[in-house]
Amino acid sequence: MIRLTIDDREITVPEGTMVVDAAQELGIDVPIYCYHQALGPLGACRICLVQVEKMPKLVTACTTAVQEGMVVHTRGSAVDKGRQGVLEFLLINHPLDCPVCDKGGECFLQDYTFQYGSAAGRYDEPKIHKLKDAAINEFIIIDQERCVLCQRCVRFMGEYVGEEQLLLEGRGVETVVSTVSHQPMDSQFSGNVIDLCPVGALLSIPYRYKARPWNLERAESVCPHCPVACTTSVTSREGHVIRVEGRPIPGHDWGWLCDRGRFGYDFGYVEDRLLNAWLDGEITSAAESTRTIGSWLNDTLEQHGGDSVAFLVGGQQTMEEAYQIRRFADEVVGTSKVAVSRSVKGYLPLGLNGTFEDLDRADTIVYLGQDPYDAVPVVHLKVRDRYRDNPGLKVIGIGAYDLTRSTVPGDAFVLEPGEEAAFLAYTLAKVAASNPIIARLGEELGDFSPTFKGAKSEQEVETLGRQLLESEHLVLLWDGKDPHMESVLLALRGLREDVTAVLPTFGPANWRGFERAGIAVDYDRLEAFVEEAIQGKIHLLFSIGADLLRDYPDRERAKAALAAIDRVVSVGLFFPEQRELYHAVIPGAGWSEVDGTYTNMEGRMQVAKATVQPPGQSRPVRTYLGSWAHALKKSFVLEPEWDPFDHNAGDLIAKDALPEVQSVPKPARPAMKDGALRLVGTALVMEGGMPSEILQPRIPKYPGRISLADASRLGIGEPGGELGLRGQQGMISVMVAVDERIPQGVLVLPYGVVGSPLNQLGDGAVVEAVSLEEVSLR
């Protein structure tokens, strides 16, 4: 530790800390453009000049490391004069654009010029003109004249994300920030450069000219789109959400967002948003629909009893809402049938759940079935951050295709679809066969041996096994598809002495919160509900924020279940798929419209504040629950005081005991006809979930991905083409493109693609390519 004095105040900081960070810790503000803690020192902008005693000249606080006994002055006539000089140079070619610039009012160039700059410039020559208002992708425009060349954006994309899409072009005063080869930026993390830009050079297109800082309201929120639940700050003006920014939490989170989270906020205002209540396909008043549904509930309870009513909770509800729904089901209706709409079958015991801090300490990270870049983009960024700190980080991708990418290089084990659990059990048996837990795990495995696409020797499998057992800090990211993986993870935890942390990458985003609210989230519960519905035992269903047809792995079965229920009521932001299966659809309120707590993939509870009023007739779920209780003439006290936070565990949900290890069955390999493909589902944050008009240009045109060999066999060229697929349960058409990471005989398709529902055919199904005419005739 090093002691130094900044502005007559003493502070002790670790060795290697920059003066600017030490000052920040004391609450002393040193102006900064180029420096960012995540990116490290650069010293390009020179605005952070400070005076250090016994140093002959002013030094930049961002590149000067602290030293024992250092005495720093961050203000004073010499410092102010230095900063004034720097600003004069920065402003030489800067246009007087502030009235038309979106950054006006929250611009560091304005702030520092106001604080340190001189009142007039001395430069009489004409200013150099550069490119203005040029789009660098669908969301961002660049104004090169306003740029102060701090290089934060260039360094963020190149060094931090590892996708080199921005660069500096030209020399001297002609230097500009530009995209590589003048191609649009297509990184998932492009939006972060807007937050990073200290001036008005990189601006958001959706937010363009929308507001000024003084007519905004900012609310702390969390992103609802994927299980990462990044902390965000939601900006609204006149009751409309108009911007989402990252909200850094010092020491915990940098506040990076993916483009889905940053620009996908407009789902409340798209054309499809439900604004009215619908009964049997007709618009009705809110009062009418509530009365009618109340009488349905009353009749069903009288005729069939409480157990004939079921509740299905999905995706976006808050923990408080889930708690109210559970209480309503228990106390008012008297049914235990509350299920969570899920798309994968796995469950992760809380005791295994790791946190993002585990990623920061990991020496081995294993992707199980899912590339985090697709499903939980910011986790990919966290992995990349760890890789930057620790280049020796071992990344292992185990799945039906190559899950690693060049930004975080790793070793890929490409298996037959759905064999990850068996493969891991097999691998562990190779290195620790004598262990009773491993023996239990492999009881039913029989003569299973994995087949690899791309050569992998037995030697490499053994090395993997040893890595899994001996690494010092192991983190696994699990896609939740195979329920047997739970046992493998438990066994791994039981065998290892060091930390074993698992992060579930599967949705719905708030499932852990539902569990805390008292709703059983396991897939068996959902399966039991579907089975009972098909048998006609359920007469009234409340589907709250859920879309069974979209989520449930078997679309035909979901259809049969809904069709067999007498009355189906949906509460949500949008019409569910195949709305003719629903008897009443009433508009609900969602993210940014209700206060609530969301739990992320760490099991961390985070509060999101309401920013705007629900539009039209839409109301929060609790309003409907209260009115239905009233219709039954029962009292139902809504308890807003329920506090999900555990006062012992803080914002993390308290861990509980781990279940027993079960054996992993030998996976059945379906017979493959010549030319058949295995369909593999993947979670893609851009697909499924909430619609967004802003994101429309970024939603992949070719969501399906196949190998080059299959593409040339099926006549799919560049950039991609449409493919008809026939499985046992029907046919769909898919837009596919070539991806070199996909092995031959596999077609990877995201969940929830509009028009190409994966669950029509089933995850892992064997499908044949058929002509498009055949699909359209179905």
Added chain:
Amino acid sequence: MLEGVKAIGKAMGTTFKALTEPRDTIAYPEKRREYAPRFRGKHMLARDEDGHELCVGCGLCEAVCPAQAIRVVAAEAPTDKPVSWTNRYSVDYEVDLIRCIFCGMCEEACPTNAVRLTPFNELAAFNRLDMIADKEELLSPPVRR
């Protein structure tokens, strides 16, 4: 009795004398008072010589307004028919003339000299909504007769 007549006579004398004296009131609305050249009345939004709106919708008037009487909504200017001299303009500009205290800070803050206070001060209406001047109204300023 004589006292009374004398008093009436004196009063009438004052009255008749006042008939010929210059008046303090004017016959409004036929006649109007001259105002100081910098009188601050109702707002207007100015145009440049080419007829383009000067307002760029920066919102500084909104920020500076102590009575919070101004609302500005900016947008990208339509490219097909040039309304503004730059690519940003105010799509909505409202002044609540009931709230306004005619301090003139908006005029002072305006970087493009678009907001100006005219001498027009005949502000009356039968309902409150009519007292909110919208952009169209402000772009065609009333002339004080």
